Amino acid sequence: MILVTPIDQEYKIEMKHLSEKVVFVFRQLTYEQKADIAAKTTKLSQGRILQDHTLNSFLTVKKALVDVEGLFCLKDNEKVPYTLTMDDDGCVSDTNLNELFNTPFSENLVHSSLQLTQGIPDEIIHPLTREKLEGVEIIFPKGTVEKKS
Numbered sequence: 001m002i003l004v005t006p007i008d009q010e011y012k013i014e015m016k017h018l019s020e021k022v023v024f025v026f027r028q029l030t031y032e033q034k035a036d037i038a039a040k041t042t043k044l045s046q047g048r049i050l051q052d053h054t055l056n057s058f059l060t061v062k063k064a065l066v067d068v069e070g071l072f073c074l075k076d077n078e079k080v081p082y083t084l085t086m087d088d089d090g091c092v093s094d095t096n097l098n099e100l101f102n103t104p105f106s107e108n109l110v111h112s113s114l115q116l117t118q119g120i121p122d123e124i125i126h127p128l129t130r131e132k133l134e135g136v137e138i139i140f141p142k143g144t145v146e147k148k149s
Contacts, residue, residue: 009141010066011120013112016135017104025067026116033063034117053114060113062091108136
């Protein structure tokens with residue numbers, strides 16, 4: 001049975017680095033958002049389609065990320081939970097993107113986000129090895145996925 005997930009359903013991607021764990025909370029991309037990302041990251045050159053995967057990754061996270069759990073920052077010499085700032089259009093600020101893509105989770109965030117433009121994957125796959133990305137788990141909302149036998 002294939003289940004359709006409501007477009008407003010959020011899901012989480014848990015990433016581990018050493019003994020630390022961070023959870024990124026994403027919303028699904030609409031077809032308008034996917035088309036916008038494709039238009040900004042794809043071009044035709046000498047009869048070949050070229051895609052800017054780095055920009056694709058940044059735009060996907062910008063449009064889909066809604067929260068992050070388990071990251072901290074220093075404010076006035078105190079450790080406080082890291083929070084996202086949203087632009088007027090409801091997307092993550094460029095400042096947050098720059099900060100997130102400079103964390104130890106950056107590489108896994110890039111690999112994960114590249115797969116999100118195709119929908120919610122069952123698991124995150126490393127683009128070169130085609131193996132499941134180690135330390136990365138998708139946490140599906142209860143009742144939205146059947147367990148595989």
